[in-house]
Each structure stands twice: as structure tokens, then as C-alpha cells.
Amino acid sequence: MSQTDNLRRRALEVLPGGSTRSAVWFDPYPFYVASGSGSHIVDVDGRDFLDLTNNLGVLIHGHAHPEVVAAVQNQAALGSCFALPTPSEIDLAELLCERVTGFERVRFINTGSEAVALAIKAARAHTGRTKILKLEGVYHGNYDFAEISNYSSPDNWGNEPVAVATVPGTPQGVLDEVLVTQTNDVDMLQRILAAEGDAIAAVIVDPVPPRCGMTPLNSDFIAALRDLTRAHGCLLIYDEVIAFRFGHSGAQGRWGGDPDLTTLGKIIGGGYPVGAVAGKAEVMEATAKAVSSSGTFTANPITMKAGLASMQALDEAAFEHLETMGERIREGCRQIIERLGAPMQVSGTGSIFSIYFHQRDVVDYRSYHKSAEEVTATERFHQVMLEHNVLIAPTATVFLSTVVDADDEALILEAFEAAATDHVNSTGD
Ligand SMILES: Cc1ncc(COP(=O)(O)O)c(C=O)c1O
Incomplete structure (x- = not known):
């Protein structure tokens, strides 16, 4: 049994539903973190992930700056x-x-x-x-x-x-x-x-x-x-x-x-x-x-x-850096979407973006609201990114930090391409 499975078993005995924070839940259940340093985290079973949640937008300089x-x-x-x-x-x-x-x-x-x-x-x-x-x-x-x-x-x-x-x-x-x-x-x-x-x-x-x-x-x-x-x-x-x-x-x-x-x-x-x-x-x-x-x-x-x-540490130059990096990564994702003809889009500003599994314009909550198929596609995309060692928020949202480096950027695009390809295959488009 993995450490995460073991912890999960114990958590179910003392925490309602086995967790105290709904926003970080994903099926079947999230893994447990042992440590974080810079842009990466390591789980209790020793697996390394690029963390693009940064605790849902908190850690602007990554972990343990x-x-x-x-x-x-x-x-x-x-x-x-x-x-x-x-x-x-x-x-x-x-x-x-x-x-x-x-x-x-x-x-x-x-x-x-x-x-x-x-x-x-x-x-x-x-x-x-x-x-x-x-x-x-x-x-x-x-x-x-x-x-x-x-x-x-x-x-x-x-x-x-x-x-x-x-x-x-x-x-x-x-x-x-x-x-x-x-x-x-x-x-x-x-x-x-x-x-x-x-x-x-x-x-x-x-x-x-x-x-x-x-x-x-x-x-x-x-x-x-x-x-x-x-x-x-x-x-x-x-x-x-x-x-x-x-x-x-x-x-x-x-x-x-x-x-x-x-x-x-x-x-x-x-x-x-x-x-x-x-x-x-x-x-x-x-x-x-x-x-x-x-x-x-x-x-x-x-x-x-x-x-x-x-x-x-978050001076004007750091904001410039986040802005340019965010645009560069979004552009990389958009090129992949175009090349694959994937029915999806990337929308965001500066250091944050979300991935949507449709191509309608999103201008308010009603145009954002996800159908059941879009929810399933979001969950599946999140899972495939994880299989490629990239953690994004369960809503398919990415929060960049100042410490994301060139290797991380390459990993993001590689994982994104794999997950977008999976989406294309799963929708039959
Ligand atoms: C725009 C906005 N307001 C308020 C909150 C609540 O903040 P907290 O989770 O620290 O209570 C959040 C949390 O994500 C948020 O995104």
C-alpha cells in the first residue's frame, strides 16, 4: 500500500469525507505532500511534481522561498x-x-x-x-x-x-x-x-x-x-x-x-x-x-x-517577468491546440490561466458555466497532466510563480500536448 493510500485510510477515520478542503479535492483522492521547494513538490511516496497551483494563487515565488x-x-x-x-x-x-x-x-x-x-x-x-x-x-x-x-x-x-x-x-x-x-x-x-x-x-x-x-x-x-x-x-x-x-x-x-x-x-x-x-x-x-x-x-x-x-521580492521586474512568461506559455498552448485541432481554448491574464474544453467566448458566468461533458473533460485533463508530473488546479487553472524556469516551461508544454491529445482522442474530434 502506498503512503498516500495509508494516509487516506487514516483520514477517513477522523475527517469527514477524508478531507478538510474541498477546493483541492480530486477523484479518486488527492495525494499527500511531503515537501515543496521552488516550483516543485514531492509527495509522501517520493514522486516529484511541478506545482502549478501554488496553493491556488498564494505562492507567487513558489515554495519555501x-x-x-x-x-x-x-x-x-x-x-x-x-x-x-x-x-x-x-x-x-x-x-x-x-x-x-x-x-x-x-x-x-x-x-x-x-x-x-x-x-x-x-x-x-x-x-x-x-x-x-x-x-x-x-x-x-x-x-x-x-x-x-x-x-x-x-x-x-x-x-x-x-x-x-x-x-x-x-x-x-x-x-x-x-x-x-x-x-x-x-x-x-x-x-x-x-x-x-x-x-x-x-x-x-x-x-x-x-x-x-x-x-x-x-x-x-x-x-x-x-x-x-x-x-x-x-x-x-x-x-x-x-x-x-x-x-x-x-x-x-x-x-x-x-x-x-x-x-x-x-x-x-x-x-x-x-x-x-x-x-x-x-x-x-x-x-x-x-x-x-x-x-x-x-x-x-x-x-x-x-x-x-x-x-x-515582487518588484516591477518580477511582474514583467510573470507577464511575459504567462503570455509565452499561453501562446505555446495555443499553438498546440491549433496544431491538434483540439476543441478547447486557453484563457487568462498575466500569471494565471484556465483551460476550457469548448471554443465559445467566455465573457461572464453563464458563458463560462460548464456542461457535464466539459466537467468530465476538465477532470480528465487534470488527471493526464498529473500523469505527466504537472499539478494544476482541479478546475484546469494554472497559477505561475516567479521561479518557474525554462525546464518547467518545457514540461508544461509537453504535458499540455499529451493532455490535449488525450482530449482530442476522447472526444473523437
Ligand atoms: C477573489 C477571492 N476572494 C476571497 C477569497 C477567500 O479567501 P480565503 O480562501 O483566504 O478565505 C478567495 C479565495 O480563493 C478569492 O479568490
């Missing part, structure tokens, strides 16, 4: 958490405020989901309103209000988006407080705000929504979001928990939007649990008084030091 490890080791010897502030929270907040014009104040928290909850509560306190408006199928973590319509489907999504519970037992009161609109649809946004704008505390968007093609919101929609939220007195929240990796000053620095509040997570913690809300001083100061936030591990110096080391 030497400067991050040194920062953590130094801090661990000095103490891991205190019921007092440490200078490290100021250092990381200063770095963020220096990079992004709209960041004048930062509040740290421990996860992206908590950051979203904090931003929504702040918007409610600031406006005295309770509703939020979000985009259909766009993920913002697991806060009750933010997770509405995360996975709606043709069975329940209606002609125009409606609030659909993600978790059975969601109170009707939660559904009543969430309005849902279509990504990139300016008319629909305008109509909803005209009807309900004075009850809406905030409009929350991901500026590069993964389940809408992993490309930036279109510029008309971004302009409408800013103008209409101002006109109706709602706050605009950008969720850059993932999108902050698209530029030195985040997605807003690159594509605009000038949000009032921004939620952050993932890369800013250097591989340790983190979340943050950043924004204009006026809103941040006023809401910090009204909405207290005091998680036990908030701004712990291990996370703050790891985040600072990681972000300092």
Missing part, C-alpha cells in the same frame, strides 16, 4: 504572536500604501473571506444600508452574504440573475440582502442600481473574475461601476484577493476603477494565513471606529514578516 523562510525563522525565534502590535504590521501596510494610490489605510485580518466580511460590514456601517450587489458566479470566499450565487446553474439562475443559496439552510434573510448582476452588463447594472441603489451599501466585484474567463472586466463596465456607485451613494469594493497579483499596484493600478475599499489576501502573506482591507483614509478611519475587528492571530508577526519578504 529563501528570503521568506529566513524572515519566518528569525521571527519564530522572537515569538509568533502577542497581544500587542509589532512594527511588522506597519512595515507591510506601508509597502501596500506606497504601491497603490487608493490605499491610504490598511486593516489586516487572517483570510480573504474575513477581509470580504470586514469590507462589507464597513460599507454597511458607512452608508447605513444593508444590501450588497455582486456578480453572478464570482467567488469571494465563504462569508454568508458574499457566497450567494457562487455556483448557480441553468436550473436555478433565472432569465436574469437572482440570489441563489450556495449552502443548504441559508436563511431567506441573507438572500433578501443580496442582489446579483451579470458581469460586463452595463444596462443591467444601471437598472438594478436605479431600482435599488438607495438600499445598497456596496457593489463588490473581482476585477479579473476567474469564472468569467480570467480576463479583466471590460473598460465600459469598470467606468459604469465607478460612476453609478458614486451616483447612488454606494461604496465600490474591489476584491483583489487573487487579482492583486496582476500588477505592481494591483488590478486597479492596471485597469483603473478607483474603488473605495479593496480586499486582499493570498500573496500579501507570503504563504501564511492573511487577509486585509485597504482603502481611502476617510472611509477606513470612520469604519474602523464603527466596525471593530480583532481576530486572535490578526497581524501576527510571522505572517507580516513573511508577507513583507515576499512582497519586497
Whole structure:
């Protein structure tokens, strides 16, 4: 019996379903990791994989980056958490405020989901309103209000988006407080705000929504979001928990939007649990008084030091490098698709891309939504990539890191070609 099989058996005895993290599950069950270094991981049975999940977008410099490890080791010897502030929270907040014009104040928290909850509560306190408006199928973590319509489907999504519970037992009161609109649809946004704008505390968007093609919101929609939220007195929240990796000053620095509040997570913690809300001083100061936030591990110096080391290593040149590499790899994949005549496509921006097993345009959640055959093709592609020692996310999404090298790139294209060939053979196209 392999080590993974053995661990799996033990896990089933103590963890419901044998796992605590649904987003990393794949059939029959995931293997267990022993270690990670740079762009590779080794599992408990000694198999080596190129890791293109980077913990779903966290590890922008891959595993165990030497400067991050040194920062953590130094801090661990000095103490891991205190019921007092440490200078490290100021250092990381200063770095963020220096990079992004709209960041004048930062509040740290421990996860992206908590950051979203904090931003929504702040918007409610600031406006005295309770509703939020979000985009259909766009993920913002697991806060009750933010997770509405995360996975709606043709069975329940209606002609125009409606609030659909993600978790059975969601109170009707939660559904009543969430309005849902279509990504990139300016008319629909305008109509909803005209009807309900004075009850809406905030409009929350991901500026590069993964389940809408992993490309930036279109510029008309971004302009409408800013103008209409101002006109109706709602706050605009950008969720850059993932999108902050698209530029030195985040997605807003690159594509605009000038949000009032921004939620952050993932890369800013250097591989340790983190979340943050950043924004204009006026809103941040006023809401910090009204909405207290005091998680036990908030701004712990291990996370703050790891985040600072990681972000300092992520200079303008590193972003350039990620951008060029992402484009080069996507182009390589596209050439393979064309040569094989494979019924699939690669869509993405900068250091992230997704593989879709159809050729329709993906512009919003409805055009993204996968048929049963597409889900099967996605799972099979993921499996064939694994057989070629490349780990991608189960949704067939790739997160690149700065440490992916030329050998890794060659391996990606080799595995991609094998998996795309398998897809062609399995569809009979
Ligand atoms: C855009 C976005 N917002 C929020 C979250 C939630 O972050 P966390 O998993 O740290 O709670 C995620 C997680 O993937 C995310 O992608």
C-alpha cells in the first residue's frame, strides 16, 4: 500500500469525507505532500511534481522561498504572536500604501473571506444600508452574504440573475440582502442600481473574475461601476484577493476603477494565513471606529514578516517577468491546440490561466458555466497532466510563480500536448 493510500485510510477515520478542503479535492483522492521547494513538490511516496497551483494563487515565488523562510525563522525565534502590535504590521501596510494610490489605510485580518466580511460590514456601517450587489458566479470566499450565487446553474439562475443559496439552510434573510448582476452588463447594472441603489451599501466585484474567463472586466463596465456607485451613494469594493497579483499596484493600478475599499489576501502573506482591507483614509478611519475587528492571530508577526519578504521580492521586474512568461506559455498552448485541432481554448491574464474544453467566448458566468461533458473533460485533463508530473488546479487553472524556469516551461508544454491529445482522442474530434 502506498503512503498516500495509508494516509487516506487514516483520514477517513477522523475527517469527514477524508478531507478538510474541498477546493483541492480530486477523484479518486488527492495525494499527500511531503515537501515543496521552488516550483516543485514531492509527495509522501517520493514522486516529484511541478506545482502549478501554488496553493491556488498564494505562492507567487513558489515554495519555501529563501528570503521568506529566513524572515519566518528569525521571527519564530522572537515569538509568533502577542497581544500587542509589532512594527511588522506597519512595515507591510506601508509597502501596500506606497504601491497603490487608493490605499491610504490598511486593516489586516487572517483570510480573504474575513477581509470580504470586514469590507462589507464597513460599507454597511458607512452608508447605513444593508444590501450588497455582486456578480453572478464570482467567488469571494465563504462569508454568508458574499457566497450567494457562487455556483448557480441553468436550473436555478433565472432569465436574469437572482440570489441563489450556495449552502443548504441559508436563511431567506441573507438572500433578501443580496442582489446579483451579470458581469460586463452595463444596462443591467444601471437598472438594478436605479431600482435599488438607495438600499445598497456596496457593489463588490473581482476585477479579473476567474469564472468569467480570467480576463479583466471590460473598460465600459469598470467606468459604469465607478460612476453609478458614486451616483447612488454606494461604496465600490474591489476584491483583489487573487487579482492583486496582476500588477505592481494591483488590478486597479492596471485597469483603473478607483474603488473605495479593496480586499486582499493570498500573496500579501507570503504563504501564511492573511487577509486585509485597504482603502481611502476617510472611509477606513470612520469604519474602523464603527466596525471593530480583532481576530486572535490578526497581524501576527510571522505572517507580516513573511508577507513583507515576499512582497519586497515582487518588484516591477518580477511582474514583467510573470507577464511575459504567462503570455509565452499561453501562446505555446495555443499553438498546440491549433496544431491538434483540439476543441478547447486557453484563457487568462498575466500569471494565471484556465483551460476550457469548448471554443465559445467566455465573457461572464453563464458563458463560462460548464456542461457535464466539459466537467468530465476538465477532470480528465487534470488527471493526464498529473500523469505527466504537472499539478494544476482541479478546475484546469494554472497559477505561475516567479521561479518557474525554462525546464518547467518545457514540461508544461509537453504535458499540455499529451493532455490535449488525450482530449482530442476522447472526444473523437
Ligand atoms: C477573489 C477571492 N476572494 C476571497 C477569497 C477567500 O479567501 P480565503 O480562501 O483566504 O478565505 C478567495 C479565495 O480563493 C478569492 O479568490
